[in-house]
Amino acid sequence: MTENGNTPTPENNPPNAQSYGSYGSQSGTSQNGGAYQQPYGAPTYGTSAGDPQQPGGKKPKNIVGIVALALSALGFVLGLFPVTALFGWLLLFAGFVTGIVGLFQKLKEKITSIIAIALSVVGTIASIIAILVFAANTIANDPEFEQMIQDAQTSVSAATTPSASAAAEETSAADSNEQSAASLDGVLKFGETAEYNDGVKVTVSEPRTDYTPGDTAAGNDNDALKNYVVFAVTIENGSQETYDPVMFLASGNSAGLEANQIFDSAQNLGSTPSTKLLPGDKVTFDMAFAVADVNDITLEISTDFERDEILFTTKDI
Known part of the structure; x- marks a missing residue:
């Protein structure tokens, strides 16, 4: 009842009016009992974080x-x-x-x-x-390389079949002709000297038969080779370049059997000199072989891979 004693009417007290302090008591719900909804355009929270994507679904640049x-x-x-x-x-x-x-x-x-x-x-x-x-x-295209190739070809061409000269300073005309004929075939007698066109000379002495292998000697595994001989080999470098005697090789046969080189370190036999020869130098060393017949021996000498082989023999040529 109001001060004038009149009972309030619905017009003066609308049914939908809320009393003071009731605002907010319905937080989270609408007046019609429905769930509270955020205003349009309000940000949403709690969404799951996905891969960052550029427009069109492409991944960011690396x-x-x-x-x-x-x-x-x-x-x-x-x-x-x-x-x-x-x-x-x-x-x-x-x-x-x-x-x-x-x-x-x-x-x-x-x-x-x-x-x-x-x-x-x-x-x-x-x-x-x-x-x-x-x-x-x-x-x-290097001129020096081309010149080097040409020099190598010239050196190989120059290393032709050696010519022979007598060991003695004076020989008869017949002996000289015989040696010239022998040089055409690359065959010389022991004691003669073979000379290559570049000036390298090789001499193999006649076989010496006073050699007896020591207890430590090795190389002869053929019982048919019961005789032992030693040759003195002399190499003279008459060329304009150094010569390495390590490249020197020798092999032979005797009476139809392969001769075996003997290695006897106690008597300094079997190894070739290891020091290079300067132009004008020479060296002499011994080589021993086991042979079947001391009167039937042929040795093949090779100074290196560039020069031709030489044959020294006890046979008449």
């Missing part, structure tokens, strides 16, 4: 992969030129390593890293091929 691709591309170009090849290889290696790192970048695209790795491998192979081709062309 900066590491782009750097790797740039390094590999630059290294590829620089590696094709001999002057910059070393720097190019360094860039290719850096691009390869950076590309691998780019593959492990999470939530980033991988295609640039893969291309960078492939380009670094292909670039390295292409660079090596380019360097080899350049080196081959340079050597082939």
